Amino acid sequence: MARYDRAITVFSPDGHLFQVEYALEAVRKGNAAVGVRGTDTVVLGVEKKSTPKLQDSRSVRKIACLDTHIALACAGLKADARVLINRARVECQSHRLTVEDPVTVEYITRYIAGLQQKYTQSGGVRPFGLSTLIVGFDPYTDKPALYQTDPSGTFSAWKANATGRNSNSMREFLEKNYKETSGKETIKLAIRALLEVVESGGKNIEVAVMTKNDGLRELEEAEIDEYVAEIDAEKAAAEAAKKGAPKDT
């Protein structure tokens, strides 16, 4: 009994919380996830590591709906994700019950981040090993939003972000190529970012699009392949243009 009142997360002499940093390592090993905010659309994309032949891939859903207007993707320990997602879903309904209003994206993000922080400051527990990307539409202002949380419990809003494996490369790509987009352009940007770090094409990514009126929609494999084809064509055209120009001079 006495063992369980010892904090697992304690400060190191130079001010680090190693457990939290190790949790961030776990996130870095998780699958790649990207989120992009457009003017009327928000997109979540997640890498789908190759499914074992005998596994029913439909039972492995990487993007979760928290409420009709909020969705979440994550990178890291999937079992921890289940727990957080469940708590968030309950909180979304509980909020609707007590104040008769749906949650804002910021509220539920703050709730999830608060939960993650609690587990860095409690006895006998370890932090959640995942970072989340939360998207949704504010029910009052109708503005799209994208937030990210991490195992330390910090959160902030983003125009576009990535987490998980090779998130740095994806973030660099997004920083270079981000501009205000809407509809299909937002989806293309998210897929392009994912394709930077994910091998080959449509079979290996899961993409979900959220709009104000239609809620969350998972893209079919065929649709993703279409986007990938478009992106490849654009890339080829850009390459050709680059090769063409110097020869002309």
Added chain:
Amino acid sequence: MECVLGVVGRDFAVVAADTSAVQSILVHKTDEDKVMVLDSHKLMGASGEPGDRVQFTEFIQKNLHLYQFRNTIPLSTAAAANFTRGELATALRKNPYMVNIILGGYDKDVGASLYYIDYIATLHKIDKGAFGYGSYFCLSLMDKLYHPDMTVEEAVDLVDKCIKEIRLRLVVAPQNFVIKIVDKDGAREYARRELVGDNAPVDAAITVAA
């Protein structure tokens, strides 16, 4: 006194309730909607203690939604009815909810179904039922006039006859009613029957038809 009634027809269920909110001799409002749309294909008509009615039906609704988010599929009508009964039963011997419920729903595999759930957690699957003093008149009318596989027009006609009887024979009778329907296309309001209030026209359908 509050009345809730329900009838099952061919691939649809109708749930109707009065829309009066009364406290002793005062009528607070005549357009209180007591038939809650639980989800896309379920209706819950409730009568009883006003605070408990709202609290309990909203609680059930939010738990149904939570189930749907967790499991990506909605609860069946039977499961929802049993869940509701279970909640009433659990609270019964501590802090009972004084709410009587007629729950109507449509499932693709089962069709339309109607459940009678009273405040002491009785659960019955029924084709027709009613709560409140109005039930003394409605049940007799339903016994006489109900037959299986009614069309929407026939079922609503039966409900209208019940409403007419309630208005006529109940002292301090509720005047306004709401009728909601659930079928394969979902749960929605079908009609209102209003004799009093800000928007009440003379309800020709009632006075002429029956």
